[in-house]
Amino acid sequence: MNAGPVGVAVVGAGVISSHYLRHLSTFPDVRVLGVADLDTARAETAAREYGVPVAGTVDTVLTLPEVEIVVNLTIPSAHGAVALAALRAGKHVYGEKPLALDMDEAAKVTAEAANLNLLVGNAPDTFLGAGLQSAARALAAGLIGTPVAVTAALQSLGPESWHPNPEFLYQRGAGPLFDLGPYYLTALVALLGPAARVAASTRRARDHRVIGSGPKAGTAFPVEVPTHVNALIDFAGSASATTTFSFDSPVDRRMIEIIGTEGALSLPDPNTFDGPLLARGLHDAEWRELPVTGTTAGRGLGVLDMARSLRTGTPHRASGALALHVLEIMTAIGDAGEDGESRRLHTTSPTPPPLPQDWDPHAATLE
The missing domain is CATH 3.40.50.720 (NAD(P)-binding Rossmann-like Domain)
Structure with missing residues (x-):
């Protein structure tokens, strides 16, 4: 070694x-x-x-x-x-x-x-950030009891308004499901365990989009993939999720809420590394903010965790098995959206262990 x-x-x-x-x-x-x-x-x-x-x-x-x-x-x-x-x-x-x-x-x-x-x-490695790691600790501590249901949504008008070369984001392997869905689905699998079955409905609002910024502003390009995806996901445990991934919405929405037998959690945007993280008991009138601890260092945490695992022999968290399972979830959603038939999943993924609370990306541990 x-x-x-x-x-x-x-x-x-x-x-x-x-x-x-x-x-x-x-x-x-x-x-x-x-x-x-x-x-x-x-x-x-x-x-x-x-x-x-x-x-x-x-x-x-x-x-x-x-x-x-x-x-x-x-x-x-x-x-x-x-x-x-x-x-x-x-x-x-x-x-x-x-x-x-x-x-x-x-x-x-x-x-x-x-x-x-x-x-x-x-990627994504955002689930290693302070916000989602704090959510994992809250779930493990039983703060909301047993997770029962999830609502997750990513809604926007799409990236062509700000991305100078957005064409590939509307080609096979992208769209809202494959481009941003991994943040949400990886977070859910990391928190709730592997999925078992999906059903879906998919739509494409327009056949062409127009680049809104940069040297190619005003250029039209074709859309090859669904731009509005609704999916139901049953996890192997007790929870099920209702999810929306859309590039067709004038309402910008990025959220995950987990309902449990004893309350609910509102998670931070899974495309970020920080909070806020909110909780609500069964009889609470308002959400309350929970403390968020851990690293917010940003993209590359998964690479660092993998690098440290090479030296220590411990499993890395943003693993190929996790990515393969998330890919199967997305592929099954796409297939179910085309023919209206639900899909059972064949892959699985180990639940990534939480990072130690003192895990510091800026500390030298391999010298």
């Missing part, structure tokens, strides 16, 4: 990469050694900004012997191919969501990793 900080390379220097690079460069237990992109000039710009020594193509960073984890931030259609290339180069892989475009491709990734004795991790 190696010792010391874990070498990391980032593949994909798009919009999300700055969030990862900003945080990863502050964690002493990882060293960012390379940035790659199809546009090598963009990779070089990102490398200069964050003090990364190597920039270039994917092959360039995959041949760096000190790189142990490849952080795959490519567009969804490239997730599987880049992950497989990294694994075959002997690297562990942590990817942006979704794990792959479909279950067959994702199964190839996880099988290849198992055959090579390498790890797969996957």
Whole structure:
């Protein structure tokens, strides 16, 4: 087993990469050694900004012997191919969501990793933040009794108003379900355990969207996926969830509420790392705010947890098994929405253990 900080390379220097690079460069237990992109000039710009020594193509960073984890931030259609290339180069892989475009491709990734004795991790890692970790502790302490029902919603008019290149967010592997659904579904699986069955209804409001900002503002592009998704999810335990994922709503809504036998919890936006976290007893007239403790360091916590697990031999939390299960939930929702038939799920996922309350991303533990 190696010792010391874990070498990391980032593949994909798009919009999300700055969030990862900003945080990863502050964690002493990882060293960012390379940035790659199809546009090598963009990779070089990102490398200069964050003090990364190597920039270039994917092959360039995959041949760096000190790189142990490849952080795959490519567009969804490239997730599987880049992950497989990294694994075959002997690297562990942590990817942006979704794990792959479909279950067959994702199964190839996880099988290849198992055959090579390498790890797969996957976003989102927001469930490792203070807000959702505090919610997990509240549930484990029995604050609201046994969870019975969940209402979860992500509603907006879509990302084309602010994203300069939103086309891929309306292609296969994206849309509100695959782009933002993983935050909500990963949080629910982490808190409630694996899902067992889904039913769904899906719609697409418009066949084309228009870019609202940046150099391509005013450009129309096709919509390939449903933009309004309603799904019912039965978890293997006692709870069921009513969920909505929509890019068609003038009402902006981002919420998860869990009802239990003794009360209710209102969770923070699962696309964030902080609070607020609210609770309400069976006979309370108002919500009360609960203390939120833990890290709010931001994207990259899953990479760091995976890096530390490489050195300690303990399981990492934002795991390939969790990502594969969430992908099956989303795929089953999409299929159920097309034909109106409910789907039973075949994968499962271990419940990630909570982070220790003193877990500090900015403390050096691997020296």
